[in-house]
Amino acid sequence: MMTPKIKFCALAAVIVFAFVFIRNNGFVGSLIAAAISFVFFYLILIYAQKKNPKEYDEFMNKFK
Secondary structure (H helix, E strand, O other): OOOHHHHHHHHHHHHHHHHHHHOOOOHHHHHHHHHHHHHHHHHHHHHHHHHOHHHHHHHHHHHO
């Protein structure tokens, strides 16, 4: 079962992968960009959860 946090990061990574792939950077480059964006968004969500838990919970409820 995917948590809302992982679901959001996976969605962001797929969007980054598609955009980078369309811009003709190759498959491997696109995978690297998607992995970096996944980690980046995950760290942002961890920071947001600690900084403002109430707004974070409201936002994450959209991804359940």
